[in-house]
Amino acid sequence: MHSRSSTDRYASSAEQFSLTGTKDSPLVPVNGNEPTSVDACTSAARSSDWTVLPWARGPLSAAVISALQRPPGTFGPAPPISGIDALSDDDFALALYLCYEVHYRTVTDAGWEWDPGLLTFRAELERAFVERLRDEVVDPRSRFPYEVISALDELIRAAPGPSLSRHLLESGTLEQLREFCMHRSAYQLKEADPHTFGIPRLTGEAKAAMVEIQYEEYGSGVASAMHSHLFGETMDALGLDSSYGSYVEVLPGVTLATVNLVSMFALHRRWRAALVGHLAVFEMTSVEPMARYSSALARFGIGPEGRRFYDVHVTADERHAAIARDRMVAGLIRAEPELSADLLFGAAAVLMLEQRFASHLLDAWANSRSSLVSRDQRAR
Numbered sequence: 001m002h003s004r005s006s007t008d009r010y011a012s013s014a015e016q017f018s019l020t021g022t023k024d025s026p027l028v029p030v031n032g033n034e035p036t037s038v039d040a041c042t043s044a045a046r047s048s049d050w051t052v053l054p055w056a057r058g059p060l061s062a063a064v065i066s067a068l069q070r071p072p073g074t075f076g077p078a079p080p081i082s083g084i085d086a087l088s089d090d091d092f093a094l095a096l097y098l099c100y101e102v103h104y105r106t107v108t109d110a111g112w113e114w115d116p117g118l119l120t121f122r123a124e125l126e127r128a129f130v131e132r133l134r135d136e137v138v139d140p141r142s143r144f145p146y147e148v149i150s151a152l153d154e155l156i157r158a159a160p161g162p163s164l165s166r167h168l169l170e171s172g173t174l175e176q177l178r179e180f181c182m183h184r185s186a187y188q189l190k191e192a193d194p195h196t197f198g199i200p201r202l203t204g205e206a207k208a209a210m211v212e213i214q215y216e217e218y219g220s221g222v223a224s225a226m227h228s229h230l231f232g233e234t235m236d237a238l239g240l241d242s243s244y245g246s247y248v249e250v251l252p253g254v255t256l257a258t259v260n261l262v263s264m265f266a267l268h269r270r271w272r273a274a275l276v277g278h279l280a281v282f283e284m285t286s287v288e289p290m291a292r293y294s295s296a297l298a299r300f301g302i303g304p305e306g307r308r309f310y311d312v313h314v315t316a317d318e319r320h321a322a323i324a325r326d327r328m329v330a331g332l333i334r335a336e337p338e339l340s341a342d343l344l345f346g347a348a349a350v351l352m353l354e355q356r357f358a359s360h361l362l363d364a365w366a367n368s369r370s371s372l373v374s375r376d377q378r379a380r
């Protein structure tokens, strides 16, 4: 079912991505067994649904990808989850990412969204993921045993780690900038959607504040101003493929884990406070990096259209940070103070995974390597 045959044009290495920055053919077409032609792929650009499935990276992702090409109800026995790091393993991360994607977009048969077999497997993946998150995230209550807003401020202030935006501004190459956008496309082509799942799970001031933030994330009623759309324009300006899911298969586990985190928080009412903590960190840490990314793009001659995604955030997120901190977080904790630890866990978890993500990219670049998944890694 996953024959490479005529799709082998895409048997490109990460180096090819680095050299061309573009994708020349799909891998596993979503509908039917005939590989999609290059022309069809081009015409499908900017599709908001999945047009191709990625190649598997091991038994876990193979189980999901294979199932998605069959009718719902046929998931079958799940492979064991063992001997991997659930925060960085490529196979694990891709499997979980695809389990979540059926809730965001049309992947194949819509019936997979509530398929008991797929949901059972997802739950097993989530158990392993949460266990590793708990290993890495020190209980924020023990580190910051005071009120939540101050603890959140302190978590953000104390977050260690290298700055991707500073590197890209000061010494990054154009290829590194393109790689960075390929990584971010896994989230930013659906920007705002995960957090929106939180709206019905909140009440009162926290709900109203989240809606106000999300309204602007969705372009304040103007489709072409939606942040996800603006990110597509940045990708276009960089000569990248802005169609949905286009680079997922070359993204490492550390990248997909950052998106899996927010999807897990979004899709479980039980994690609603962690979702609020996650969004608060996003909004409260955005302004300076976004300004640097815009300047980095300008350094390579990218015009205002291609920089708009970042420029918009510099303005919007100054407001969003205040709304998130002083109304959304404060409102939730006033209404449900017992959720304080979950909120800080969500905030600490995103800071930790973002730090691992940044380190991965900077380490690869410091060693003159691509930060994307190579062909050998994909074909293991």
Ligand SMILES: [Fe+2]
Residues within 6 Å of the ligand: 191, 217, 227, 313
């Ligand atoms: Fe945004």
Ligand SMILES: [Fe+2]
Residues within 6 Å of the ligand: 213, 217, 283, 316, 317, 320
């Ligand atoms: Fe924002």
